[in-house]
Amino acid sequence: MKKKAQLELRTSPHAHAGQDVVQIMRNVVWATVPIAGFAVWQYGLSVLALLLTAVLSCLLSERLFNRLGLEPSTLGDWSASITGILLALTLPPGFPLWMTAVAGIIAIAMGKALFGGLGMNPLNPALVGRAFVQAAFPVAITTWTPSLFNGRFTSFIPTTLTAPFQRPPAITEWVQGVAVDSFAGATPLALMKFEHAATPVTDLILGATAGSTGESALVILVCGLYLAFRRMLDWRIPVSIMAATAFLSWAYQLIEPTAPGPLFMLCSGGLMLGAWFMASDMVGSPVTPLGVVIYGLLIGFITVAVRLFGGLNEGVMYAILLGNAATPLIDQWTQPRVFGADGRRKQA
Amino acid sequence: MGMNKSDDVTWDSFAEGLWRENPVFVMLLGMCPVLAVTNSAINALAMGLATTFVLMASGLLISLMRHLIPKQVRIAAFIVIIATFVTVVDYSIQAISLDLYNALGAFIQLIVVNCIILGRAEAYASKRRPALALISALGMGAGFTFALLCLGVVREILGAGALFGFDLFGANFEPWVVMVLPPGGFIILGAWLLLFDWRKHRTQLRSLQEERGRAG
Amino acid sequence: MKGQDAQAPATPALKMLIVLGGIAMLSGFLVVLVDQLTKPIIEANQQRAIERAVFKVVPGATLRRNYLVTPEGVHPAGDVGSGNGITVYGGYDDQGRLKGIAVNGAGMGYAGLVYLLYGYDPDCACIRRFEVLKMTETPGLGDKIISDAGFQANFIGPDGLSARLNGAGTALENAILTVKHGSKQHPWEIDAISGATITSKAVGKALNQSAQNLLPLLAPHLEQLKRIDIAPAESPTNGKGE
Known part of the structure; x- marks a missing residue:
């Protein structure tokens, strides 16, 4: 039952776009459904369990911290669900479920609750969770499985159901049993970095390669564009990240012809998911139009630098976390001039 | 001089450093060894005991010489005394176990710049009777060791599945590598601080409510 | 005492000197005392540590002799490296x-x-x-070079890891090389651990560099090292090799 319209007296702003947090968050969840669905089709039951575990652990920790903080439940704003889905999409398909739960708890606890909940988190919670398990379980998080293997809807990847606190079993034999053709066991970025072997771009676009759960560039691009057209995310962020990545890898290829080209860089690894769904998180990104572009360029630059010159073969996660961390500074630099004030920027 | 506190040796002169003024969890001093050498319980214990020894020995000597040392050169004198005992500890650990010495690395020598020791020398030992200085240094050292052990135990259990080198969970345990790396130190220190602060906060809240209940 | 300090003239410099000097002397005395007491124990510890490592990498060895290898020749040496030359440890049964x-x-x-x-x-x-002896590689990944059975198999087989000199004796016939996991074909290649390629390569680089430097110098003098005389007092159980 709706209350009767009341006379609302408050300070400006009085006009707004008619969007609120819950509405945006709900739309982001809808936009990730095709990506998650595609991943389930690729990897089967294991990824379904992975998604459920990640979302459930995020929701439960969110509720727990609500209780500890004596606050009303914030499960209804969908933000914890998004964290869970995005977290699952960045993990390897066969990632043990107990480690996934650890990642979910850390994501909400250290990424969000510690700073005061939604809107206060300086870093993207899902990436905080992933960064933690990357540092804690370096072997499990670089154990890749082939996609579209036989029997994926009837059985789990052996590592998925590892008992809590136990080491996941070796899957080399299992991979040889199910893989359609020879499976390298390394991601396209790792193959490129350590063996200078290129992966066909069509495979990358469809995500038919070894990699994290949500890496099919085409599906992510479509879903991201949907959000951009609904004005649910700032299109400048993904566009500037992709522009910086493409330009830098193109320029470097001129110097070093064996280096990977722009299309490979854009479509491989977590770049698409990171650019469209993680870097564009409203809390961790700058608010000024110029700041947003600087932020995007910075992330693209760090990604390319890590991929080309770093010890790791993938740098999107750290690039976005560093971009998040630089956001307050970028915001301060790019404050617009107060109307009527003289000088470039007057500090209060 | 310093007459605000009783000059008698009481339980509190020891317990103060252990809990109410714990050098790590309350005063946040000496963070360098706290973060660096607590990747296992045995390292934490060794570091804590070494620091306790330096605290007690330097505290005792400084307290004995408190009327001799001119004010103008007291810091220089304190540092020389502290450095001496650090060197003594350094040699002793090398003699006891080279493995332990290699695990603790440069942090043994760095005890000399641990601000707890100079701080206690300046603020306490140089103004009290030897017995008081000794007891208080023991309390502070115990508090420091306790804090190091808090970190070391958690980090070793999660990071290696062991406690004091004894396997706890069998061969199939998957270690949380991050816990024995530097970030693990920061995370666990933060978690302990959070826990102690939360407890303190809750006790205060409860006593406030009780007072209000009595008033109302 | 605080009140006195504020009003009384500054402490005379002589007193400061005496006190500081006294403290320094006391400190010096303490440090020397402890050094004297612990020195033999520390040296014994260090010797034991070297010995343990040497006996581990030279199967069957129970005695140790140190040598200094220089372009001029090979000489017996002490435990402390003496500048120019490469210190090696001969392991003897x-x-x-x-x-x-x-x-x-x-x-x-x-x-x-x-x-x-x-x-x-x-x-x-x-x-x-x-x-x-010492490394800072990521636990769980890089430190597999110690525990990984497949990696250890590069060395443990009947022929070990080949480090043969070329005909002229100036360098290794085939440089020791770390290759991608699963692609070892020659006895001088090291099969890398998958997932720890960089650390595996570090082992290969270390072995190759050291062997290339040392073996050409050592080879002409190998015969003189083949046998040593054992002093009667030097029983294998407590032998220090010195």
Whole structure:
């Protein structure tokens, strides 16, 4: 039952776009459904369990911290669900479920609750969770499985159901049993970095390669564009990240012809998911139009630098976390001039 | 001089450093060894005991010489005394176990710049009777060791599945590598601080409510 | 006392000197005392640590002799490295026969230098074991070079890891090389650990660099190292090799 319209007296702003947090968050969840669905089709039951575990652990920790903080439940704003889905999409398909739960708890606890909940988190919670398990379980998080293997809807990847606190079993034999053709066991970025072997771009676009759960560039691009057209995310962020990545890898290829080209860089690894769904998180990104572009360029630059010159073969996660961390500074630099004030920027 | 506190040796002169003024969890001093050498319980214990020894020995000597040392050169004198005992500890650990010495690395020598020791020398030992200085240094050292052990135990259990080198969970345990790396130190220190602060906060809240209940 | 200090003239410089000097002397006395007491124990500890590592990389060895290898020749040496030359440790069995030579090496890994001690077996001209002395590689990934059975198999097989000199004796016939996991074809190649390629390469680099430097100098003098005389007092159980 709706209350009767009341006379609302408050300070400006009085006009707004008619969007609120819950509405945006709900739309982001809808936009990730095709990506998650595609991943389930690729990897089967294991990824379904992975998604459920990640979302459930995020929701439960969110509720727990609500209780500890004596606050009303914030499960209804969908933000914890998004964290869970995005977290699952960045993990390897066969990632043990107990480690996934650890990642979910850390994501909400250290990424969000510690700073005061939604809107206060300086870093993207899902990436905080992933960064933690990357540092804690370096072997499990670089154990890749082939996609579209036989029997994926009837059985789990052996590592998925590892008992809590136990080491996941070796899957080399299992991979040889199910893989359609020879499976390298390394991601396209790792193959490129350590063996200078290129992966066909069509495979990358469809995500038919070894990699994290949500890496099919085409599906992510479509879903991201949907959000951009609904004005649910700032299109400048993904566009500037992709522009910086493409330009830098193109320029470097001129110097070093064996280096990977722009299309490979854009479509491989977590770049698409990171650019469209993680870097564009409203809390961790700058608010000024110029700041947003600087932020995007910075992330693209760090990604390319890590991929080309770093010890790791993938740098999107750290690039976005560093971009998040630089956001307050970028915001301060790019404050617009107060109307009527003289000088470039007057500090209060 | 310093007459605000009783000059008698009481339980509190020891317990103060252990809990109410714990050098790590309350005063946040000496963070360098706290973060660096607590990747296992045995390292934490060794570091804590070494620091306790330096605290007690330097505290005792400084307290004995408190009327001799001119004010103008007291810091220089304190540092020389502290450095001496650090060197003594350094040699002793090398003699006891080279493995332990290699695990603790440069942090043994760095005890000399641990601000707890100079701080206690300046603020306490140089103004009290030897017995008081000794007891208080023991309390502070115990508090420091306790804090190091808090970190070391958690980090070793999660990071290696062991406690004091004894396997706890069998061969199939998957270690949380991050816990024995530097970030693990920061995370666990933060978690302990959070826990102690939360407890303190809750006790205060409860006593406030009780007072209000009595008033109302 | 505070009140006195504020009003009384500054403490005379002489008193400060005497007090500081006194403290310094006391400190010096304490440090020297402890140094004297612990020195023999510390030296014994260090010797034991070296010995343990040498006996581990030279199977069958129970005695140790140190040598300094220089372009001029090979000389017996003490435990402390003496400038120009490479210190190596000869491992002997209780009859005084050379079982192998332990050598230090270092290579750049993922997180810093990986320091090794490896055992060179002159009979098969190969490397049979290695021991990590110090490294800062990621636990769980890089430190697999110690625990990974497949990686250790590069060295433990009947022929070890080949480190044969070329005909002229100026360098290794085939440089020791770390290859991608699963693609080892020659006895001088090291099969890398998948997922720890950088650390595996560090081992290869360390072994290759050290062997290339040392073996051409050592080879002409190997015969003189083959046997040693054992002093009667030097029983294998408590022998210090000095």
